[in-house]
Amino acid sequence: MVHCLIIGAAGMLGAGLAKRLIEDGAIAGKAVSRLTLFDIAVPSTLPEGGKVVVEFEAGDISSPETAERLVATRPDVIFHLAAIVSGEAERDFDKGYRINLDGTRHLFDAVRKAHEADGYYPRVVFTSSLAVFGSPLPDVIDDDYIITPRSSYGTQKAIGELLLADYSRRGFFDGIGIRLPTICIRPGKPNAAASGFFSNILREPLAGLPATLPVEPSVRHWFASPRAAIGFIAHAAAVDGALxxxxxxxxxxGVSATVADEIEALRAIAGDDAVKLIRQEIDPAIVAIISTWPKAFEASQAEKLGFKADQSFEAIIQAYLEDYAPKAEKQA
Amino acid sequence: MVHCLIIGAAGMLGAGLAKRLIEDGAIAGKAVSRLTLFDIAVPSTLPEGGKVVVEFEAGDISSPETAERLVATRPDVIFHLAAIVSGEAERDFDKGYRINLDGTRHLFDAVRKAHEADGYYPRVVFTSSLAVFGSPLPDVIDDDYIITPRSSYGTQKAIGELLLADYSRRGFFDGIGIRLPTICIRPGKPNAAASGFFSNILREPLAGLPATLPVEPSVRHWFASPRAAIGFIAHAAAVDGALxxxxxxxxxxGVSATVADEIEALRAIAGDDAVKLIRQEIDPAIVAIISTWPKAFEASQAEKLGFKADQSFEAIIQAYLEDYAPKAEKQA
Structure with missing residues (x-):
């Protein structure tokens, strides 16, 4: 019987992970009996747990007391997804370091103290980001390439990775850090993040709405659907720590694709009319940011450990239509 | 007129750097007018400053107040060499993180606050370590190889590097982090550090004393003399930040050399009688530790920036005899 804790449970991935754990009812062949969802505020709706006891806790993850309280119930698996996102961590230096660095360290220290007290030894799954990589980058980045972030968010994630590795090496917990590809298609409304257009140019035309493309179609990047990303996080809980x-x-x-590939996948699924809703309007600021981003990876270690990417960009669009579009239609 | 601050001034490199700055009397063509030496305790002897005003401050670098006090005088160059060494950081987890991580962060934050207050913008030189690298490692490690430390000390240094890069990118200070090779010949008495034998097998025979070699002569590693290391630190203060x-x-x-290369250099300088004082006695624990260490680097960026390694292992021994051995003889 497994007790799971999701820190950052109100986010898109956290909520999807909760749903998935309840649906699967199991991790690595063991039944999930209890699911603690944590975030800064209690969401308006909680998932139906079925056989799983679901509880919600609200609090500030950057306080050491919060971390100790969460660890007090000794969850077997801790999913640490909570973070101030890239743009906000860049705008608010102190807040980014307080939540993304201190929050992570307090959590890891709370687990360490519990380990020292009674041998507590959970699996800790930490979601990191491609933002740990910074230019200059090769066209294809392998598992041995240096991590030199060009943002405070990327720096905080890279430090989280280092702490996770050291605390795991010390035997305080059994940690795994997974760098998620850029999520596409991100459900919801268009957002102003530099990466937003990768989703906007698909999601909006699929709903019959116009979208702006601020870069050239030749821009290449690394993608996963929310479904695949949630799959990575769930699978990370099950990977054998000895490996x-x-x-x-x-x-x-992930799927390495150009914007042109995205557009062709959209055409295959929704036709020329959908593609015609995309209007190119170059934004030099976004062009400059994106030019420093990774294009493709050779994710050998993760593949060996059984992490599975989407099959193609068409599959990414298909997953969006299955997982999110019906709801959007119902709401409309 | 340059005001320099050395944090960790009582250590071998810190003391050597102070001596060098006083002797040179200048950094990057500007006269050094003032030298603040900081360490946990005031050493018994302070260097004669000549034209340079030398002052000593003692305190605990892990306290935010100490960092603010040191930054209050707005030194133009801050050399941050202070650290709990590898073995102690491994034995005392809290102390290692408190001094090596929190101490570094407090220092960087004190500079940031001073920058925000009045535009203060010093050069910050941070000494990092080969301990940031961890197995598996290629035989020759280039500037793009991933950093995966296998010790808490290496983790803390790697985090210091990330913070230095982010604070510099943000424009809070003009930082440079330099990973020093293993120092050889380390002056003083034989020590029990895993790396101690690299120095012991030269320094002791040079003084007519026996030494133990705990590994095979085929073991290869990356070295710099104290003189070269002090040169790196001083040069780091002068490198153009725009590069x-x-x-x-x-x-x-550094100099990539095997233990056999070390022994042949000893033979060339001190003869067969010196070499005969080395007795091999394999220590499986040390063999295991050393097997995970880097063997050689392609330090392209540093070379382009004008950092100069020792010419050969014989030159390393020669530098030791010139810089340290005469003193040892005078004391004897």
């Missing part, structure tokens, strides 16, 4: 000795943090497999 | 944009942290050039 992680030397490298606790790894890049997740 | 450091994307990579603020770098491995220093």
């Amino acid at each position: 992680l000795k030397e490298r606790r943090n790894m890049t997740m497999p | 450091l944009k994307e990579r603020r942290n770098m491995t220093m050039p």
Whole structure:
């Protein structure tokens, strides 16, 4: 019987993970009996747990007391997804470091103290990001490439990875850090994040709405559907810790695609009319940011450990239509 | 007129750097007018400053107040060499993180606050370590190889590098992090550190004393003399910050040598009688530790920036005889 804790449970991935754990009812062949969802505020709706006891806790993850309270119930698996996102961590230096660095360290220290008290030894799954990589980058980045973030968010995630590896090496917990590809298609409304257009140019036309493309179609990047990303996080809980000795943090497999590939996949699924809703309007600021981003990875370690990417960009669109579009239609 | 602050001034490198700055009397063509030496306790002897005003401050670098006090005088160059060493950081987890991580962060934050207050913008030189690298490692490690430390000390240094890069990118200070090779010949008494024998097998025979070699002569590693290491630190203060944009942290050039190379250099300088004082006695624990260490680097960025390694292992021994052995003889 497994007790899971999701820190950052109100986010898109956290909520999807909760749903998935309840649906699966099991992790690595063991029944999930209890699911603690944590975030800064209690969401308006909680998932139906079925056989799983679901509870929600609200609090500030950057306070050491919160981490100790969460660890007090000794969850077997801790999913640490909570973070201030890239743009906000760049705007608010102190807040980014307080939540993304201190929050992570307090959590890891709370687990360490529990380990020292009674041998507590959970699996800790930490979601990291491609933002740990910074230019200059090769066209294809392998598992041995240096991590030199070009944002405070990326720096905080890279430090989280280092702490996770050291605390795991010390035997305080059994950690695994997974660098998620850029999520596409991100459900919801268009957002102003530099990466937003990768989703906007698909999601909006699929709903019959116009979308702006701020870069050239030749721009290449690394993607996973929310479904695949949630799959990575769930799978990370099940990976054999003995296989992680030397490298606790790894890049997740993904689909390397250009914007042109995205558009062709959209055409295959929704036709020329959908494609015609995309209007190109170059934004030099976004072009400059994106030019420093990774294009593709050789995610060998993760593949060996059984992490599975989407099959193609068409499959990414298909997964969106199955997982999110029906709801959007119902709401409309 | 340059005011320099050395944090960790009582250590071997810190004391050597102070001596060197006083002797040179200048950094990057500007006169050094004031030298603040900081360490946990005031040493019994202070260097004669000549034209340089030398002052000593004692305190605990892990306290935010200490960092603020040191920054209050707005030194133009801050050399941050202070650290709990590898063995102690491994034995005392809390102390290692408190001094090596929190101490570094408090220092960087004190500079940031001073920057925000009045535009203060010093050069910050941070000494990192080969301990940031962890197995598996290629035979020759280039500037793009991933950093996966296998010790808490290496983890703390790697985090210091990330913070230095982010704070520099943000424009809070003009930082440079330099990964020093293993120092050889380390002056003083034989020590029990896993790396101690690299120095012991030269220093002791040079003084007519026996030494133990705990590994095979085929073991290869990366070395710098104290003189070269002090040269790296001094040069780091003078490097043009505009050349450091994307990579603020770098491995220093060194001499890649096997233990057999060390022994042949000893033979060339001190003869067969000196070599006969080395007795091999394999220590499986040390063999295991050393097997995970780097063997050689391609330190391209540092070389381009003008950092200069020792010419050969014979030159390393020669530097030791010139810089340290005469003193040992006078004391004897």
